[in-house]
Amino acid sequence: MYSVDEFLRIDELEVVGKTVLLRVDINSRVDGGKLHMTEKIARHAETIVHLSERGAKTVVISHQGRPGDDRFITMEQHAELLRRFVNVTYVDDVIGPAARDAISGMWDGEVLLLENVRILSEETLARSPDEHASSIFVRKLSPLCDIYINDAFETAHRAHASLVGFPMVMPSGIGLVTEEELGSLTKFVEMEMRGRCVYMLGGGKLGDVLPFIKNQISSKSSIILTAGRVANAFLSAEKGVESDVEDEYVRLAGDILRMKNAEKIKLPDDVALNVDGERVEVPVDELSRFGNAVRIYDIGGRTCDEYISILRSADAILIKGPAGVYENEMFAEGTKKIFGAVANMNTFSLIGGGDTTTALNAVGIEKSAFSYVSLAGGALLKFLSGERLPALDVLILSKKKWQNKL
Structure with missing residues (x-):
């Protein structure tokens, strides 16, 4: 460090x-x-x-x-x-x-x-x-x-x-x-070493996030909540859900799921689709009835509630990446609920990555509600991994x- x-x-x-x-x-x-x-x-x-x-x-x-x-x-x-x-x-x-x-x-x-x-x-x-x-x-x-x-x-x-x-x-x-980045990230690492850390990882930068998850599941106190393309990679690997995730990342996600402590990785139980211009929430196990052209736009309400419950038990929280396609208001619900819940918790909360800060602004949540908002994405994850x-x-x-x- x-x-x-x-x-x-x-x-x-x-x-x-x-x-x-x-x-x-x-x-x-x-x-x-x-x-x-x-x-x-x-x-x-x-x-x-x-x-x-x-x-x-x-x-x-x-x-x-x-x-x-x-x-x-x-x-x-x-x-x-x-x-x-x-x-x-x-x-x-x-x-x-x-x-x-x-x-x-x-x-x-x-x-x-x-x-x-x-x-x-x-x-x-x-x-x-x-x-x-x-x-x-x-x-x-x-x-x-x-x-x-x-x-x-x-x-x-x-x-x-x-x-x-x-x-x-x-x-x-x-x-x-x-x-400022060094001081705040060092504080997060110190809190992570002393207590229970929950990572909420979404967005689309799989080349940074998947290696980070692979590294972090060896930590006994960490829990990893997935959303966005990160979740899609794991859903494709575990359940065969069709997605636009590249094959190399699906294979890596599959390798991670076969590792010891992979149970720390939480996948969405339900997701939101765009069906004829409407938000439709569907259990993951029922996605097959929508055919191969299905595209996941957000996590579902049941998953939101489960994730928020887990986040409330944390001593330190990292959020990197939005939960869904927040640019479309109909699918900003997961991002807004998760970010809003963490903003109201008395827990050290670290927000990371440019996409995450942009999402915060889009859903109308003040950055000051969190302990620290980092400008970094890939560098932040490597720092937290001890690289x-x-x-x-x-x-x-x-x-x-x-x-x-x-």
Whole structure:
């Protein structure tokens, strides 16, 4: 488990007049080419404002989407949204002359936002931190900057150039978001070790969630409630329910169900379907009468009641992912009931993942009703599983190397 004390914190660094390379994660929802304002942008803006007000020359870098998908856009719209909080200059370049000249000419308190780092093929190559430190990306920008701050806890499980390369060659620390995430997640882990933890896992990111479940069922005090595509994977594996879940995940779900302690995984007893535009709740054992074209939109009322009863017995609760297709009001019922019940419990409650926070807003439940709302998804699950996170490990090494030289 990581401790905040292992890292150089932003307030321990002298940044006045220094050029600070700040890695954030403002990768956000895009619809029809339009970027949406998100909690990520607002939270990371706090770190940017903090550095600017302390007189740092702040060079912000982030990614958005992946090359080839609809969410892969420039950072120009991100700059527009960040300007609601701080004056930001957008530079449509990362390591070329335009970016380097803009950085060299900065004044104290100025903020630049460089282009999407994933336009560089080097960014996502499978390389070691030392190899990334030798990349053109790092060699072009590091001489222009004095300090590197990683505030992108959401991507701490990745070993990309912008995350692990710079700490190998310059003094590096954590920003406000990462510090807050580490403190709150550490508290959750400590409570999990002392008492009974219940995980409510829904949504659709099976590549993150299923390995987490496989790891967690070895914990004697944990219970796992499933919904969304997570539940669909297990229902397909155990009961042959037709779904759109990829075969590899159905096989993995089947492997997990054959493990010792698999009884800790709770599957929906009833689900909600869309039948001729109406919400119809059906026991799982009766789904076959609807044919192979059935699509599950939500958990049913009986399952909601059972899950809420189990959640009330918890000492700590993690919710990651909505219970159903909450974007359609008719199928937001499971998400609203589960989230609403947990919001009214006197239990340490951790909400994780961007989809989960979006769902909270959609069903009208305030984030302040929960103990902590994390921006992270995959990184959160790996942290709770006790896995090492590459982007944090290099920051620990950087502190050991540089703390007596600052």
